[in-house]
Amino acid sequence: MHRHNALSGDLYLHGLGHFYPENCIDNAFLTSLNIGTDDAWVMERVGIRTRRTVLPLDYIFRTKNEHPSEAAHWSLHTNAETGAFAARMAIERAGIDASQIGLVIAGGCSPQYSIPAEACQVAAQLGLSVPAYDLNSACSSFAVQLHHLRMTRPEALPDYVLVVNVENTTRTVDYRDRRTAVLWGDGSSAAVVSARVPAAARVRQSVVYSDPAGWNKVLIPAGGHFAQEGSAVQGFAIRKSVATLNELASRLRGSRSDLIFVGHQANLMMLRSVCERGSIDAAHHLFNVDAFGNCGAAGAPGVLSQNWHALPPQAEIALVVVGSGLTWGGLLIEVDRTM
Secondary structure (H helix, E strand, O other): OEEEOOOOOOEEEEEEEEEOOOEEEEHHHHHHOOOOOOHHHHHHHOOOOEEEEOOOHHHHHHHOOOOHHHHHHHOOOOHHHHHHHHHHHHHHHHOOOHHHEEEEEEEOOOOOOOOOOHHHHHHHHHOOOOOEEEOOEOEOHHHHHHHHHHHOOHHHOOOEEEEEEEEOHHHHOOOOOHHHHOOEOOEEEEEEEEOOOOOOEEEEEEEEEEOHHHOOOEEOOOOOOOEEOHHHHHHHHHHHHHHHHHHHHOOOOOOHHHOEEEOOOOOHHHHHHHHHHOOOOHHHEEOOHHHHOEOHHHHHHHHHHHHHHHOOOEEEEEEEEEEOOOEEEEEEEEEEOOO
16 A cells, blocks of 8 residues: 655645536436336435436437447537536636636546546636646545645646546446446536635645555446446445545544535445444535436535535535545645635
8 A cells, every 4th residue: 555645735725616517317217228226226225316417318328328439429518628617617716817727637537538638628628728737546536636736846836726627427337237327427626726825725634545456446448338346345435435534534623523524426325334434423424426426536526616605614624535546535624714
């Protein structure tokens, strides 16, 4: 197991954004595919009611996405477009102009092209001519990206960095397989961050871990369908999420009873197990997996974005993610709206 230790430098969060495509896959639609599901079956196992997709529903119904290499052709949006939708929201919330962005970083589970970098595509969509590169660790990408920026000397970074995680993973889902068809939804998240310009919210601690011996437990082969060792991976995700939550909680300034938890949006049953083992009260657990499914690297930051303006004036948030690799990590975010 390899680790980058948490650092003391702060990384400020200026604005967050999210986007979910308009097409909705509800449990009734999944039932209509005749793959052995109904609403009760899905809710009992994963607690997901609806998901969004960039694919036309009639395309999924007709083909069950048997050939994922064809899915991009039928998509209603490109990854660059959905990433830019989230990015524009983050930039507007940050109160800056897009021209002030000096670096774009992207990542996630479902890039549309092997090359070029997804960050370059999003930057082009936004009309930006700045350094752009991908920093990808599957569903753990957001923690890894922000940890990476905390590790970088502030003087080596521009004033504002745009971090985007684009996930249109339904293109890789085999809708003949009920085990994975019920899980995934599409969504994109974005954050405007700075190591140089203070803001009311900051990442005060970050940790990143990996166990590469498990690299083959969760896969999307090139041109293929998503696949995972479901029960083993879920158990792993619960254990590592609880351990990371406890590690972040040990560094709180305030009371653990006030800690807000945002976990990896894999499924609601997993999250509830983490909350039970990690002593998180239901009122302090923020999630959206029930409405949007597993949005990969965009899941946890998307939840944070949706709830950003509803957070208490002074709050501490533990954001914990787990991903393919196997990887996991967390961010301790401190909000002080009295600044």
